[in-house]
Every structure is written in C-alpha cells, then in structure tokens.
C-alpha cells in the first residue's frame with residue numbers, strides 16, 4: 418500500500434523531471450530523489466549538472482557522495498539503465514553499489530532492448546523495487562510520449578527476444594572470485610593505503626579480453642584494468658586509499674569496446 422507521503426515523493430520526482438532541458442526527441446525527461454523516512458536528502462534531474470548526465474548518477478555520485486544510503490529510498494521516474502557507453506557504470510549498478518534500500522520506478526524503459534532489465538537487475542541484487550502509483554505512471558508516460566515513440570521506432574523489434582539481451586546479471590561467472598574476496602586486505606603500505614589482490618578466472622564468456630574492476634568504498638572508488646589471458650586468468654591488484662567496513666566491487670568484462678558481462682560483489 419502506497420502512503421500519501423510516498424505519493425508526495427512520486428509527485429516531486431515528476432516535478433524534477435519537468436526541469437530537464439530537451440536534448441533531442443529521443444532523450445527522456447527523468448527526475449529522481451532520495452529520501453530517508455520523511456526527509457528528502459537530495460533531488461536531481463537528467464542533465465542538471467552536465468548535458469545528458471543521468472539523474473540517478475547526479476543524485477548518488479554528485480550530491481550524495483560518501484553518504485551511507487542503506488536506509489534510503491530512491492524515486493526515479495524512468496527505469497534505471499543497465500547499459501552505458503564504454504566503461505561507464507549504468508545507474509542500476511550505482512544503485513546496487515550504494516546499497517539503497519528500495520527504488521520506486523515511474524516508467525519502464527520503452528527501449529525494447531532494455532525494457533524490464535533495470536527492474537530485474539535491481540531485484541537480482543537484492544534491492545527492493547516497486548512501481549509508482551498508476552496515476553503517476555500515466556503522468557510520466559505522457560511526459561515522455563515523444564521519447565517513447567522515437568525509441569520504439571528505432572529499437573529493433575526482434576532484438577528483445579535475443580537471449581543476450583535478456584541476460585540479467587546475477588551469479589558471477591568469475592569462478593574463483595570467492596577465493597580472493599575471502600582474502601583479507603594486504604598489509605597497509607607506508608602511505609596508509611591498502612593493496613587489494615585481484616586474481617581469478619573468467620569462465621563461460623566468448624573470448625574475454627580484459628577485466629575492469631572498481632572497488633567502491635565509502636567515499637571513492639579505485640579501479641584497475643587487468644588483461645585476461647587465453648585460459649581466462651587475470652591477476653593484479655587495486656590500491657585502496659581508505660579503509661571501509663564494506664566494499665562494493667564492480668566488474669566489467671570486455672572484448673574491445675563490447676561489454677560481455679557486468680556484476681557486483683558486496684564484501685562486508
């Protein structure tokens with residue numbers, strides 16, 4: 418049962434979306450807000466800080482940087498994205514890494530290659546998800562009518578049925594992930610930073626070339642790129658400059674500019 422207060426927040430997210438400056442006909446209006454109980458922590462809309470910047474990214478990574486969000490509910494008028502440009506982290510993954518409690522979604526992405534995958538990705542990683550109330554969904558669909566029409570026209574109908582497009586990131590194919598996740602952080606260096614070993618094996622993917630790893634701590638994320646050899650092995654380390662009680666580790670396996678797999682591991 419949606420409460421009047423929650424509906425107020427849905428309404429505010431829509432008001433945020435209406436602040437978006439149109440980029441072109443095929444871009445959506447998106448608004449987002451983060452709340453803890455009755456308190457609004459931050460609001461954001463697409464393009465607020467930078468042209469084309471996604472609302473959820475602005476909300477989490479520009480306005481709520483370094484804040485604990487485990488008891489926070491995010492309202493976003495459009496389903497969070499699961500694919501972005503080369504080496505950009507999609508919003509659904511940001512929401513998972515920041516460990517928000519719940520996400521309310523106003524409208525599923527009309528792009529048939531994405532439709533429902535943001536929703537399912539959040540669920541697969543244990544984030545509670547629900548849709549806005551029907552009346553608000555209608556408002557958002559009206560707000561994005563042009564976008565939806567353009568996107569539906571340009572998305573290839575049959576691609577939706579491709580297994581690859583339907584794959585929801587879930588249990589990792591990186592076999593020995595647990596092995597190194599279980600290892601404690603290596604001893605601190607003289608500068609107070611910590612060396613985090615990254616070794617393992619990628620299985621079940623077609624000719625993977627490299628693994629990008631971002632270890633996300635409270636305030637920042639540190640990353641590295643590791644080549645994957647022909648047997649699927651990778652090895653290296655990431656230097657962390659602060660200690661944290663929990664880490665979200667984002668993995669992206671690539672071949673050229675193509676993303677073969679994404680996943681997140683939580684270490685607490």
Ligand SMILES: [Zn+2]
Nearest residue numbers: 471498507508
């Ligand atoms: Zn996004």
